[in-house]
Amino acid sequence: MASRGEAVVWGGKQQKKKKGIAVGRNRKILGDIGNLVNRPITRSFSAQILAKVQAAAKNNKKQASVKVKPKAEEVIDIEAGPDKEVQKNKNKESRASTSVLTARSNAACDITNKPREQIIDIDASDSDNELAAVEYIDDICKFYKLVENENHPHDYIDSQPEIDQRSRAILVNWLIDVHTNLDLSLETIYLTINIIDRFLAVKTVPRLEMQLVGISAMLMASKYEEIWTLEVDELVRLTDYTHEQVLVMEKTILNKLEWNLTVPTTFVFLVRFIKASVPDQELENMAHFLSELGMMHYATLKYFPSMVAASAVFAARCTLNKAPLWTETLKLHTGYSQGQLMDCARLLVSFHSMAGNGEEKVVYIKYSDPEKGAVAMLPPAKNLMPEGSDSQ
Amino acid sequence: MLTLREKYYDFDQISSKVFKCRRDDQFFTMKIVSILNEENQANNGVPYWIIREISILKELDHINIVRLIDVMTDGPDLFLVFEYLDNEFQADFLKNPKMFMYPQMKKEFLYQILNTVAYLHARKILLRDLRPENILVNVRTQVLKIALFGAARTFEAPLEAYSSSVGCLSYRSPEVLFQFGCEKYSTPNDVWAVGCIFGEMLLHRPLFSGPSDVELLDEIFTLLGTPTEETWPGVTSICGTCALMGPPQQPKDLAKEFPMLNPDGLDLLSKMLCLCPNYRISAEDAVKHPYFKGV
Known part of the structure; x- marks a missing residue:
């Protein structure tokens, strides 16, 4: 029955x-x-x-x-x-x-509940593509969601006497610029920032060494993620540090983080959640834009990577007026309801509304490019903006 | 922070770079890895493969994987502290004559290998260099351990391009052999390697042993037949030129090549050695195969 x-x-x-x-x-x-x-x-x-x-x-x-x-x-x-x-x-x-x-x-009188929305099999089109790792992808996401809190940096800014949110934003802005110019993979920049935040959460760093920590983290992330890893000299050329300083810092970071680089970053979840959104190119670009804005700002660290990724997709759908704003398929794959994402999504949209104004504009410039659909120039999601605020 | 000598003691040399040591009442195996290159320089810091190997091993906790306990640095050297495996664990497990005494033992070890590969794939880790030399077994307790993760790496789905100059030639899958240079490959590559090990267990010799990519492909096609667009959609675009494939060959009857295998075993072997990676069985499905009933 x-x-x-x-x-x-x-x-x-x-x-x-x-x-x-x-x-x-x-x-x-x-x-x-x-x-x-x-x-x-x-x-x-x-x-x-x-x-x-x-x-x-x-x-x-x-x-x-x-x-x-x-x-x-x-x-x-x-x-x-x-x-x-x-x-x-x-x-x-x-x-x-x-x-x-x-x-x-x-x-x-036809006053009945609408039939519940169908859940889409987002991997159906990839069933014959071994590169999509269809058999394992759900296991991987579940596993990562399970362990994401283990390597999530705690609130550290107050314990850093010489570093504040602004200096972190300046560093991340510069690193995203370097990353774009060196044509590295997105995994590398997300892992770089993850390494920096985890290191700053366990070690006091003088302001003058922030950039050294940044390039050393990028070196390590590229070794982990890229096929052709970065050369130390490529990074040293961009700064005033010596070759030796970078090598010493690399070892210091590795030891402090106990060599744990196999960690879930926002990117891991973002790729999956974008797929669950059954996206067009504009939606994909917008979600990446919002996620990278999140990476720029220290305030985003209070949320787990999976929530930032889900919120970026939700905020992107709101910005582009997609209907429905949140689907059963997205709820299933992200594990979050629309209500759970509101705070984080509002935060990301607030970053979008300010993106063109400050000095740290690299992400804004990157996503103003027509190649990226110029999504940064679209007005931020009205329904996620505080009452009476102007966009950009 | 404790120094190496404060933390570990009673060092006993096993080989040039491997020591047995003690901490409290426990024994460990310590492997010394130099981060210097051939010219005795650390031009680029810690080599990428060491970073990958250590960070991957740190995350794993599985009975069939040699556990990494600790990492310590001292100048240009890294000291990797692993769980201690006693003398009963023999490396290069197929060279162990006791391995072939009982057919059930082969099945048990094959199951353990597949179970480990499935565990790794579910944690987005490609093994990429699975071969008998990296597998240690204790015949008495029938426990198998996979060691040496130098060629392992994590993957994102959909997979990106990874280096194809990886893994021992004999255990390389046709999709990797076809793609000279940097191309995409995925979890089926590891399953192919397990299939080759399965064949080697049965024949007591490497299943394929061609000295070069082209000769190895020829050996593979001699046994399994030349792939066609029907058996491997898109194969002609992958290999670029059909000259690589040589003259068309029909697949041999695996039942005649492996008379010692029952129908379930033949079915599993053929699914693991399926030429088309899309159609190849996954490690996750392979461990559920009827061949392992009763294991």
Whole structure:
């Protein structure tokens, strides 16, 4: 028996059951009233039902092991025909017949709940592409979500006598510029900033050494992520530090972080969540823009990487007026509801509204390029802006 | 912070760069790795493969992976402290004659290898250099350990281009052999290597041993047949020139090549040695294969 709110299939056609009431199909007069059973439950009939339930359970087990993509709701085919539905007994049915009839009249007037939104299998198109690592991608994301708090830097600015949020923003701005000019992968810049923040959370650094920490972190991140790693000389050329200073700092950072570089950054989640958004190029660019703005600002550190990534996608959808703003598919893959993302999304949108004004404009300039769809120049999401504030 | 000598003691040399040492009442294996290059210079700091190996190993906790306990630095040297494996653990496990005494033992070890590969893939780690030399076994306890993660790296999905000059030639997959230079490859590459090890367990010799990429491909196609657009969609665009593939060859009957294998074993082997990486079985599915019933 399909429980409340589940879909029931009649003759292969999916119908919606609203609170125990079958909607949108022909029925005998009063054929659906709660206490009416269309067929007596004889021993043989109850055995049939039991067999079906067991078969369904067995089938579900089999499906689970094959990792079938979750669907919006389970569809249970009881038997093809309205007369064969077994109704719950009246005393087990909490609804009074009056409310049943009220619901009926609502249904007749088409005042019913909309069918729940379908969850999209975002990996269907990649099932034949081994590079997409489809079998493992959900496991990877679950694992990363599980461990993201282990390597998340705590609030450290107050324990750094010579460093403030502004000096961090200046450093990140410069590093993003270097990263763009050296044509490094996005993984590398996200890991670079992660290394810097984790290091600053455990070691007091003089202001004059901030840039040294930055280039040493980028060197390490490139060794971890790139095929062709950066040469120390490429980075030394951009600064006043010596070759030796960079090598010493690299070792210092590695030891302080106990060599833990296999960490989930916002980028890991962002790629997955963008895919779950079934994006066009503009949405993808906008999500990356907002995420990189988040990376620039210390305030974003209070949120876990998965939340920043999900908020960047949500804020991007709001900015581009996508409907719906948050989908069941996104909720499933991110693990966050729209409400949970509001604070972080508002923060990212506030960064967007100020992006063209300050001195740290590298991300804004990067995403003002027509190649990136000039998404930085679009007005920030109105519905996530504080009341009465002007955009840009 | 404690120095190396304060933390560990009772050093006992096992080989030129490997020591047995003690801390409290526990034994460890210490591996010394120099960060200097051939010219005795550390021009670019800590080599990329050491950074990858250590940071990956630090995250792993699996019975079939040699555990990294600690990392210490001293000048140009790194000291990697691993769990201690006693003398019963033999490296290069296929050279161990006891390995071949019981068919069930081979199945048990194959299962452990696949289980480990599935664990790594689920943590976005490609092994890339899986070969018998990197596998240690204790025949008495029937425990297997995979060591040496120099060629391992993490991946993002969808996968980026990674270096194809990686891994021992005999265990390289056709997709890697086809792609000279830097190209994309993924988790099926590791499964192919396990398939080669499976074949080697059965035949007591390397399944493929061509000295060059082209000769190795020829050996692979001699056994498994030349791929076509039907069996491997897009293969002609991957290999660029069909001259690489030589004259078309029909696949051999694996049942005749591996008479010692039951139908389940043949099915698993053929799925692991499927030429098309898209159709190759995943490690996760391989551990659930009926061949391992009862393991």
